[in-house]
Amino acid sequence: MGHQIWVQLYSVGITVVWTGVVAFIAFKVADMTVGLRVPEDHEREGLDVNSHGENAYNQ
Secondary structure, rough: OOHHHHHHHHHHHHHHHHHHHHHHHHHHHHHHHOOOOOOHHHHHHHHHHHHHHOOOOOO
C-alpha cells in the first residue's frame, strides 16, 4: 500500500513540474510574439473603449 501511495505522489509531482514548465514556455512564447499586456496608453484610457469600442460607465 505504501508503494502505491509513493508512486501516486511521485506522479503528481512530475505532473506539477511538467505543467509549470510547459506553462512558462507558453507564456514566454506568447510574450515574445504578441505580448502579454496592452500598451500603457490604452490601459489608462480604459480597455472597454480600446478593446470593445464601448463605455462601461456613463461618463
